[in-house]
Amino acid sequence: MKVIYKYPLVPETCLPVGAEILHIGLQGLKLCVWALADPEEKTFEKRIVLLATGQLVNDFELTTYTHYQTFLLDAEQSYVIHVFTRASKTDIV
Numbered sequence: 001m002k003v004i005y006k007y008p009l010v011p012e013t014c015l016p017v018g019a020e021i022l023h024i025g026l027q028g029l030k031l032c033v034w035a036l037a038d039p040e041e042k043t044f045e046k047r048i049v050l051l052a053t054g055q056l057v058n059d060f061e062l063t064t065y066t067h068y069q070t071f072l073l074d075a076e077q078s079y080v081i082h083v084f085t086r087a088s089k090t091d092i093v
Helices: none
Strands: 003-008 012-016 020-027 030-037 044-052 066-072 080-085
Touching: 012 030, 020 044, 020 066, 020 080
Parallel strands: none
Antiparallel strands: 003 030, 012 044, 020 030, 044 080, 066 080
16 A cells, blocks of 8 residues: 655655655745655655756766756745656666
């Protein structure tokens, strides 16, 4: 059985192995991810990377990630975060 969990996003967010990302968005002023995950899973893997506009990017690492969405995080819309996601290792064939 799986459960929907909410995780706050940090620059490199780890989720339980096999978790299915349902949505990434703002709750108030905090970026969060909602994922369907097995509550018994104790192994985590890096699945989400946050990058700010103008931030240096490790091109090699990002080749395994896909751009998910861009968020404007302040009233003036001047703080921009780009969210990249990666499939779970269990999803890769």
